[in-house]
Amino acid sequence: xxxxxxxxxxxxxxxxxxxxxxxxxxxxxxxxxxxxxxxxxxxxxxxxxxxxxxxxxxxxxxxxxxxxxxxxxxxxxxxxxxxxxxxxxxxxxxxxxxxxxxxxxxxxxxxxxxxxxxxxxxxxxxxxxxxxxxxxxxxxxxxxxxxxxxxxxxxxxxxxxxxxxxxxxxxxxxxxxxxxxxxxxxxxxxxxxxxxxxxxxxxxxxxxxxxxxxxxxxxxxxxxxxxxxxxxxxxxxxxxxxxxxxxxxxxxxxxxxxxxxxxxxxxxxxxxxxxxxxxxxxxxxxxxxxxxxxxxxxxxxxxxxxxxxxxxxxxxxxxxxxxxxxxxxxxxxxxxxxxxxxxxxxxxxxxxxxxxxxxxxxxxxxxxxxxxxxxxxxxxxxxxxxxxxxxxxxxxxxxxxxxxxxxxxxxxxxxxxxxxxxxxxxxxxxxxxxxxxxxxxxxxxxxxxxxxxxxxxxxxxxxxxxxxxxxxxxxxxxxxxxxxxxxxxxxxxxxxxxxxxxxxxxxxxxxxxxxxxxxxxxxxxxxxxxxxxxxxxxxxxxxxxxxxxxxxxxxxxxxxxxxxxxxxxxxxxxxxxxxxxxxxxxxxxxxxxxxxxxxxxxxxxxxxxxxxxxxxxxxxxxxxxxxxxxxxxxxxxxxxxxxxxxxxxxxxxxxxxxxxxxxxxxxxxxxxxxxxxxxxxxxxxxxxxxxxxxxxxxxxxxxxx
Numbered sequence: 001x002x003x004x005x006x007x008x009x010x011x012x013x014x015x016x017x018x019x020x021x022x023x024x025x026x027x028x029x030x031x032x033x034x035x036x037x038x039x040x041x042x043x044x045x046x047x048x049x050x051x052x053x054x055x056x057x058x059x060x061x062x063x064x065x066x067x068x069x070x071x072x073x074x075x076x077x078x079x080x081x082x083x084x085x086x087x088x089x090x091x092x093x094x095x096x097x098x099x100x101x102x103x104x105x106x107x108x109x110x111x112x113x114x115x116x117x118x119x120x121x122x123x124x125x126x127x128x129x130x131x132x133x134x135x136x137x138x139x140x141x142x143x144x145x146x147x148x149x150x151x152x153x154x155x156x157x158x159x160x161x162x163x164x165x166x167x168x169x170x171x172x173x174x175x176x177x178x179x180x181x182x183x184x185x186x187x188x189x190x191x192x193x194x195x196x197x198x199x200x201x202x203x204x205x206x207x208x209x210x211x212x213x214x215x216x217x218x219x220x221x222x223x224x225x226x227x228x229x230x231x232x233x234x235x236x237x238x239x240x241x242x243x244x245x246x247x248x249x250x251x252x253x254x255x256x257x258x259x260x261x262x263x264x265x266x267x268x269x270x271x272x273x274x275x276x277x278x279x280x281x282x283x284x285x286x287x288x289x290x291x292x293x294x295x296x297x298x299x300x301x302x303x304x305x306x307x308x309x310x311x312x313x314x315x316x317x318x319x320x321x322x323x324x325x326x327x328x329x330x331x332x333x334x335x336x337x338x339x340x341x342x343x344x345x346x347x348x349x350x351x352x353x354x355x356x357x358x359x360x361x362x363x364x365x366x367x368x369x370x371x372x373x374x375x376x377x378x379x380x381x382x383x384x385x386x387x388x389x390x391x392x393x394x395x396x397x398x399x400x401x402x403x404x405x406x407x408x409x410x411x412x413x414x415x416x417x418x419x420x421x422x423x424x425x426x427x428x429x430x431x432x433x434x435x436x437x438x439x440x441x442x443x444x445x446x447x448x449x450x451x452x453x454x455x456x457x458x459x460x461x462x463x464x465x466x467x468x469x470x471x472x473x474x475x476x477x478x479x480x481x482x483x484x485x486x487x488x489x490x491x492x493x494x495x496x497x498x499x500x501x502x503x504x505x506x507x508x509x510x511x512x513x514x515x516x517x518x519x520x521x522x523x524x525x526x527x528x529x530x531x532x533x534x535x536x537x538x539x540x541x542x543x544x545x546x547x548x549x550x551x552x553x554x555x556x557x558x559x560x561x562x563x564x565x566x567x568x569x570x571x572x573x574x575x576x577x578x579x580x581x582x583x584x585x586x587x588x589x590x591x592x593x594x595x596x597x598x599x600x601x602x603x604x605x606x607x608x609x610x611x612x613x614x615x616x617x618x619x620x621x622x623x624x625x626x627x628x629x630x631x632x633x634x635x636x637x638x639x640x641x642x643x644x645x646x647x648x649x650x651x652x653x654x655x656x657x658x659x660x661x662x663x664x665x666x667x668x669x670x671x672x673x674x675x676x677x678x679x680x681x682x683x684x685x686x687x688x689x690x691x692x693x694x695x696x697x698x699x700x701x702x703x704x705x
Contacts, residue, residue: 006040006096012126014267018103019044022093024070025105026063028127030151031215031267044284048307048371053232060234064118065091065107066150066538075182075240077118078134079145084113086142087457112197115257124419125281127266129220131261136252144250148242149263153215157202157237160229161214161272163522165194168510168543171522172489178202178237183229184242190414190450190461191488192222199266199275199496199526200227202239207271209600210642214268216275217241220259221497223465227639246459249357264496264503272525273643276598283499284595290483290503290596291530297328297374298583299563301443301535304511304542306567308335308342312354314569316367321568323371325576326583329563330368331376331443336361338484344411348384350429357655358645376441377433381461382468383412383447390425396424399464401454409448410430410484410489417467418455427471434479443506444472446488465497472501485533494523504533504561511537511565512544513556514695517609517626520560521600529613530594536579538567546693550575551645554582554658555624555697559593559611562586579656589622596621599643607631610639618645618679621702627692640686641702645681649705651676652687654698661698665691 002008009016010033017029017040049059056071066076069090081087091107091114098104101122108115115135117569123129130149136142160183163171176183185200187193199218207214214609217239219225224244231237241263250258264282276600283289290296306314310332319330334340336357338349352360363379368375384391385396386408391398399414400406406413417423433439453461476482483503486493490509498505505527508519516534525534534557540547557563564579573578593613599621601610607630612623624639644650653674669688677685682702692698 002098003040006039007096007103008034008040009098009101009103009120009122011101011122011124013269014126014128014664016103016120016128017043018064018105018120020093021095022062023594024063025065025093025107026061027152030265031154031213032269032291032325042548049234055234060236062152062236062238064105064115064150065089067091067229069677074230074238075148075228077148077150079131080134080143081145082113082140082142086114086138086662088112088391091116099292104279104641107569108137114142123282124285125278127264127278127282129262129264131260131262133257134252135257136254139254142252144245144258146242147258147260148240149217149260149265150238150240151215151217152267153202153229153239155235155237155238156204156213157203159203159207159217161201162197163236163525164197164493165397167194167489167492168508169515170194170519171506172186173220173522178229178231180231180233182411185227187225188244188492189492190223190453190464191446191493192225192498193449194490195448195493196225197227198494198523200229200239200241201272201275202229202237203272209273210268210271212271214272214275215239216266216268218264218266218347218496219243219261220264220495220500221465222468222493222495223651243462245462246453249459251461257403259499273598273600274524279526280598284533295587295590296530296549296561298326298586298593299329299331299533299535299561300327300568301331301333301563303564304473304538304565305334305569308340310335312363312367313553315364317365317569319371319373320410321571321576322373323327325568326587327373327564329441330373331378331441332361332364333443334582335377336377345385345387348388348415350379350381350426350433361437363600365439369438374440375438376443378445379430380445380447381430381471382415382417384415385411386413387565394422397425397452399453399460401452405450406452409451412448414448414450414453416455416460416464417471418460418463423467423471427474430475431478432662434475434482438523440481441483441485442486443485444476446486446493469497469501491517491519491523499527499531504531506533507560510541510543511535512541512546513537513548513553514546514628515544516556517628520556521611524598525555528594529560529598532560533563534558535563535565537565546695549661550578551658551661552626552697553701554578554694556626557590557622558582558699559585559613564592566607580660592620592622599623601640601642604637608636610641612641612643614699616645618648619704622669623700623702624697625689625700626697627694630694635691636689638686640684640690641682641700644702645704646678646680646683648679649676650679651705652680652682652700652702655701657699661696662693663690664693
């Protein structure tokens with residue numbers, strides 16, 4: 001509903017109520033739907049704050065721009081100055097434009113010479129996307145320090161949940177009480193990083209996967225970032241997200257504008273999984289979402305099979321076994337170009353190596369196509385080795401500051417894609433390779449953080465990020481149907497901004513199934529499984545040295561965009577038979593896994609994980625029960641399966657597409673061969689699971705009768 005003083009946007013059980021008083025534009029409510037008949041003036045009266053001693057003389061009400069000139073003591077949405085002046089703007093409402101799902105508000109401060117515009121729009125599934133732009137209306141340069149999106153939190157938001165990490169251990173949950181001060185998650189790597197949270201949540205007290213309330217914000221940008229939850233001395237709380245700008249990165253001349261990165265704000269009254277469900281439905285509704293184009297092909301990446309040892313005969317054997325198993329996409333990783341025989345040289349020289357491939361990549365592409373698979377290729381186009389033809393010819397084509405060569409990382413420097421000549425060089429060389437061969441997919445790596453990321457003496461992370469978005473878009477335009485995977489030493493660049501321009505993420509360089517259980521569980525908080533590469537790695541993990549049976553590795557890999565990263569020529573006949581069975585099972589179930597609702601079940605111990613996918617109509621489901629450690633009791637707790645239609649009767653059974661796990665028991669539960677139960681019984685009573693060795697998994701199929 002839209003009036004001259006209020007705008008009430010509604011979608012899918014979520015409301016945003018904004019008061020448009022000329023002296024104060026403020027969000028009165030973001031959360032559960034208020035209904036069509038809400039009394040806006042009464043809500044405004046009900047939410048007006050009292051005044052307290054030792055504070056301002058007027059009631060404290062935070063506007064959408066959070067100006068200090070309104071007695072706001074929290075962080076402002078806009079921070080900047082004009083040579084030390086105009087540091088404290090006071091915006092008056094100039095105009096607004098609204099529809100049923102969109103509001104655009106314009107404000108102006110004639111004294112400070114600034115215009116501001118904030119937009120709110122529901123984009124589907126109750127997901128609210130917000131952004132702000134600022135315009136310099138006066139003479140003199142305006143130095144922008146920060147431009148963030150804020151939304152208020154209710155008093156009952158008592159806890160926060162975000163995610164930390166490192167290489168090969170991304171997305172580890174961090175839950176804590178919201179207390180006075182600021183919980184701030186900041187990234188200065190020039191990419192979203194392994195320590196990136198993707199989304200930050202505020203939760204009602206004790207909120208769980210399937211119960212309680214959650215308020216989430218996620219920045220739709222792949223550069224530096226800042227997510228905060230703030231509690232002021234008044235007790236009032238807010239959640240924010242925005243790009244973390246480097247000093248002097250954005251300087252506006254008169255008439256120039258800067259738009260902040262968009263932020264996806266998601267409210268759920270159905271717990272953490274409710275945030276996941278809204279995020280999935282939003283992303284899946286896009287016309288270019290990968291599953292709206294075709295099913296996700298089973299992928300073999302040959303990195304952990306051959307590393308830099310490229311040999312046509314050996315790769316041909318891999319292709320033969322891959323065809324036997326049922327692989328649909330074959331990806332050649334690092335080492336095919338220039339002098340790149342190890343990771344110390346050649347990066348940046350995107351020309352097929354005459355030494356390794358004297359006839360070019362054509363013979364290998366032909367082999368792969370002959371065996372019924374698509375061909376994919378690895379690039380790391382944003383980086384350069386000092387020992388490369390490109391760097392020797394253009395040592396000035398790197399991001400740098402102070403006339404110095406920055407410290408290397410992984411033996412690499414970062415190419416300056418904000419330099420038009422450098423950008424065009426990378427684009428043209430990658431484009432030439434894609435034009436020369438039948439390549440349907442590229443894995444694009446980003447193996448180091450940005451250090452001293454400057455161009456012409458000015459910080460350039462923002463422009464560098466825009467450049468990679470532009471480059472990906474241009475490659476896709478030049479090569480219709482091309483799919484791009486974002487990799488950054490695994491999960492170092494997974495974010496809601498990159499999700500708009502790529503088709504797949506490499507979740508982690510760690511293929512250890514035990515680590516992957518946790519990494520995938522929480523990366524899937526916001527990113528759907530069809531966009532997350534999950535591969536069966538070698539029996540002994542490359543990154544941890546752990547040894548896991550094939551069943552545990554295969555079931556873990558099933559719940560994503562599945563594939564293999566293993567020298568499958570070394571597998572036994574029995575292993576190949578099981579892999580063939582698993583590949584067939586993945587192909588039969590990928591539509592369910594890649595379209596259903598994600599369900600994470602609370603367990604009463606930390607020695608097991610339960611998760612699954614339920615079809616949108618509730619007629620089918622697939623769950624995994626994984627043991628991550630030795631349990632305390634002699635018999636495990638009941639396995640409750642949630643998210644099903646309560647009154648529907650289901651046939652439930654264990655399935656073994658990669659063979660039975662080892663049961664550590666004298667007798668097994670009777671239901672393994674099949675049992676009929678209602679959705680209510682499955683969620684309230686559950687199933688007694690078999691006793692499995694630690695680091696094993698069991699699949700459970702559920703079908704409505």
